[in-house]
Amino acid sequence: MWGAGIRRIREKGGELRPTELLVATKSGERRNLIFGGAMIGSEIVVSFYDVTEERRVQAELERLNAELEDRVRERTRELADALSTLELTHEGLIRSEKLAGLGALVAGVAHELNTPIGNALMVASTMRDMGPRFNEFLAEGLKRSELDRFLQDLQESSEIMERNLLRAAEMIKSFKQVAVDQSSHQRRPFMLTEIANELRLTLSPLFKRSTVSLTLDVDPEIRMNSYPGPLSQVLMNLVNNALVHAFEDSPEGEIRFSAHMGTDGYVKLAVVDNGCGIEPEVLPQIFDPFFTTKLGKGGSGLGLHIVYSLVTGILGGSIRVISEPGQGTSVNISLPVKAPDEA
């Protein structure tokens, strides 16, 4: 090839196309040379250019590049693995958080029950000791005044016991509502307006005594196949909350219950009040069991927890609370027309 090139330029003039060749030197070293040549006058001038170093650097660069690609591929795989581990951990965390929530609920109930049951127990043991004392009195000859005192003690003790046991029974009742027993609820087709009317009737005595008004705006066409009992309980709790919490400082206000079909095929229910709103630091806790800002003033803090478990459980929907201090509260619920089948 080389010889043919030389012949060509000798006959026709012009230049040799630069050609790279690998040549071995006398010492056996291999070098990359680029040869070129041209007829200058009657002479053929041949030039060569040693590119061994360039080629070495180039080869090294290619190797590094390939290595880099391998490393990137390897890292990507590692990252993908890490991501899936993270997702699994996340799911696990959510599960354990739910369990922790249940644990906290049970611990809370146990703690709350401790006081009334402890009180009742104390009084019961006092009453047990009263029997032998009464016998002693009898043996010694009972005075009228002693009999009166004894009867009065007995009366007071049983009242304390009854009060405390009633409190414990009430707590167990609300706890049972929290641990919603799916099978105990009746499922049937119904019109949503039925529920709204029932809500108005049940709550009318409360609103008669109040300057807060209740407005209902329910699409009369909405027909559901779901659980009317739990749904009423949810709405009752929400309207009641608005009545109790939203208008403490202002005697007048409005609570509005609305329901219409959403474009996504879910029923959109909202209980909205124009009351005091909820502080941002309180907002994330309102669904927690036993969270109440009315501790010792009639609040057990189970209301919204029950609402949450009914909506997301048996009714198969979702719930969101939007509230700002001074801007009122809006509780938005999205429910499927047909509740999910029981597990």
Ligand SMILES: Nc1ncnc2c1ncn2[C@@H]1O[C@H](COP(=O)(O)OP(=O)(O)OP(=O)(O)O)[C@@H](O)[C@H]1O
């Ligand atoms: N409409 C509202 N406006 C202002 N605050 C509200 C409203 N609804 C709920 N809250 C706040 O959320 C807290 C939790 O409500 P939740 O219904 O769980 O408990 P509660 O009403 O205090 O007690 P319970 O319902 O068990 O009698 C309330 O204590 C109150 O601070």
Ligand SMILES: [Mg+2]
């Ligand atoms: Mg409540």
